[in-house]
Amino acid sequence: MSPAITVSGVSKTYKSGHTALHSVDLEIARGEIFALLGPNGAGKTTLISIICGIVNPTTGTVLADGHDVVRDAKAARRKIGLVPQELSTDSFETVYATVRFSRGLFGRPPNPAHIEKVLRDLSLWDKRDSKIMTLSGGMKRRVLIAKALAHEPDILFLDEPTAGVDVTLRRDMWDLVNGLRAKGVTIILTTHYIEEAEEMADRVGVIDKGRLILVEDKAVLMAKLGKRRMVLTLPAPITAVPAALGEWDLTLEDGGRQLVLTFDTKADHTGIPSLLRRMGDLNIPIIDMDMTRSTLEDIFVGLVSQGAAA
Numbered sequence: 001m002s003p004a005i006t007v008s009g010v011s012k013t014y015k016s017g018h019t020a021l022h023s024v025d026l027e028i029a030r031g032e033i034f035a036l037l038g039p040n041g042a043g044k045t046t047l048i049s050i051i052c053g054i055v056n057p058t059t060g061t062v063l064a065d066g067h068d069v070v071r072d073a074k075a076a077r078r079k080i081g082l083v084p085q086e087l088s089t090d091s092f093e094t095v096y097a098t099v100r101f102s103r104g105l106f107g108r109p110p111n112p113a114h115i116e117k118v119l120r121d122l123s124l125w126d127k128r129d130s131k132i133m134t135l136s137g138g139m140k141r142r143v144l145i146a147k148a149l150a151h152e153p154d155i156l157f158l159d160e161p162t163a164g165v166d167v168t169l170r171r172d173m174w175d176l177v178n179g180l181r182a183k184g185v186t187i188i189l190t191t192h193y194i195e196e197a198e199e200m201a202d203r204v205g206v207i208d209k210g211r212l213i214l215v216e217d218k219a220v221l222m223a224k225l226g227k228r229r230m231v232l233t234l235p236a237p238i239t240a241v242p243a244a245l246g247e248w249d250l251t252l253e254d255g256g257r258q259l260v261l262t263f264d265t266k267a268d269h270t271g272i273p274s275l276l277r278r279m280g281d282l283n284i285p286i287i288d289m290d291m292t293r294s295t296l297e298d299i300f301v302g303l304v305s306q307g308a309a310a
């Protein structure tokens, strides 16, 4: 089966001369939930806008469900729903009319049962006759999602779905994403929130300064995330890890002054109590003990700052 999205060699230089994307390649499988992480200005919105056919790439091609988003724009767009960051117009229309109209835009026949389901799923049914301009920010955000789902897209883009939203909407959003996942909808979300990627994504991509610098299964990243370090500071440096401590995953750092144990927090045994007992038996003194953890955030910040140094 062909991928849901194929991005090949996509670059974007705006009229201002600023290059927002440098030759991005990315494949997204059907039914996958893909989180695109990156700092402000990294190029996330530009990439999404190109895939959705709103912005033209300077070079490269994008296929959505096999349709070229520039040459075969109409067919590609029918497959795609986009939840943008902001509601661009404060409409006098009602919620129901707005969402129904969105469906019509994509040439889909009317389906009141589907519109009702979408509005109910998003707790908007009671507000169906309200004018958009009278709604709270959170409710407007729900309308954006309803509009994107009105034409039953196979691929849904969520651009910063939970930036600045309250906890209830955030939870509803996660439930909604899980419901769509169960139906086989492909979901691509951009986010600043690492925990959001951890909660929802199958795969994570990190974009920095217009370059996709990492694409990885979340499980692999979480395995890295699960690593912890216990740092034992010794009163005097040693030249090698003592042979009697060979059964633990130990390394020497800080010129032999620190003995570092790396362990997996998810493992049944961290090895800490037995190591400390053995060191006591061997009369190896310790003057300080510290725990550090590598998180997805660390991995992300590390990658992005490496990019900054380059």
Ligand SMILES: Nc1ncnc2c1ncn2[C@@H]1O[C@H](COP(=O)(O)OP(=O)(O)OP(=O)(O)O)[C@@H](O)[C@H]1O
Binding pocket: 014, 015, 016, 018, 019, 020, 038, 039, 040, 041, 042, 043, 044, 045, 046, 047
């Ligand atoms: N229409 C435009 N004309 C010129 N430059 C633009 C335009 N749109 C975006 N840019 C620039 O391109 C870069 C990438 O912007 P983009 O909005 O894609 O980043 P982002 O990762 O989505 O950031 P954020 O998280 O802040 O939304 C930024 O430096 C931005 O200023």
